[in-house]
Amino acid sequence: xxxxxxLAVALVSLSLVxxxxxxxGAPRExxxxxxxxxxxxxxxxxxxxxxxxxxxxxxxxxxxxxSWQMVHSVAIAAQGRETALIASxxxxxxxxxxxxxxLRGSPDIIAMTGPLAPGASEVxxxxxxxxxxxxxxxLVPGHADRMGMxxxxxxxxxxxxx
Numbered sequence: 001x002x003x004x005x006x007l008a009v010a011l012v013s014l015s016l017v018x019x020x021x022x023x024x025g026a027p028r029e030x031x032x033x034x035x036x037x038x039x040x041x042x043x044x045x046x047x048x049x050x051x052x053x054x055x056x057x058x059x060x061x062x063x064x065x066x067s068w069q070m071v072h073s074v075a076i077a078a079q080g081r082e083t084a085l086i087a088s089x090x091x092x093x094x095x096x097x098x099x100x101x102x103l104r105g106s107p108d109i110i111a112m113t114g115p116l117a118p119g120a121s122e123v124x125x126x127x128x129x130x131x132x133x134x135x136x137x138x139l140v141p142g143h144a145d146r147m148g149m150x151x152x153x154x155x156x157x158x159x160x161x162x
Contacts, residue, residue, distance in 0.1 A: 029055035029125075034136070034151075035063040036072050041143055043074070043136065043151040050155055052131050060113050061121035068118065073100065073139045075112035076126065076153060082135035084108055086144045100139060115140065131156040 030050045037044050044063070050056060062072045077085045085108040092102045100114050111126035128134070138149035 028053045029057055032056065032058045032153075033061075034058050034074060035061045038063055038065055039068075041070075041138070041147040041149050043138075043149065046151045048151070048153050050153070052128065052155055055125055055127055056153075056155075057123060057125045058111075059121060059123050060116070062116040062118050064118045066118040071115045071117055071140055072143065072149075073113045073115050074124075074136050075103070075139050076110040076124075077135045077137060078108050078110055079129065079132050079134055081108040082137060082150070086137060086150075089139065089141055089145050092141075099141065103139060110134065112139065128155045 030053050032048050032050065034048070035044045036042065058074070058076075060074045062070075064070045064072065075085070085106070088103075088106075088108070089099070092099045097115060100112070103109060103112065110129070111124040113122040113124055116122060132155060134153045134155065136151045136153055137144040140149075143149040
């Protein structure tokens with residue numbers, strides 16, 4: 001009989017520790033909704049400012065007019081690596097899916113979507129390596145390198161969420 005109350009106390013203690021870890025230390029995160037310009041090649045918005053948080057979640061939607069049949073993507077470049085990333089687009093396969101697969105795992109990219117048809121969306125989540133400016137680029141050939149489809153994600157303590 002004495003072992004049952006001790007077991008019950010142990011189980012209650014274990015469940016309280018689990019709840020404290022789950023609810024007391026909830027990760028801070030920020031949600032960004034990022035799209036494309038309806039009748040052009042560009043991001044909307046072109047600049048996003050967020051406080052330094054544990055996780056950034058971006059919902060990217062290709063908002064281009066469906067009659068244009070234009071595929072877009074977004075990749076968050078590692079700090080200071082956007083020029084190398086954009087330059088590498090010239091030397092990779094030009095078929096959208098092959099290009100994106102060739103870039104998966106690149107040290108130049110923190111997070112990326114696949115190629116998205118008009119109306120499609122994808123969510124990416126990542127931990128910012130630290131405060132600073134991170135460029136986001138469209139990986140579709142010609143969009144970032146020739147048409148300037150590039151935006152800025154500014155991460156820093158004390159920056160208000162837009």
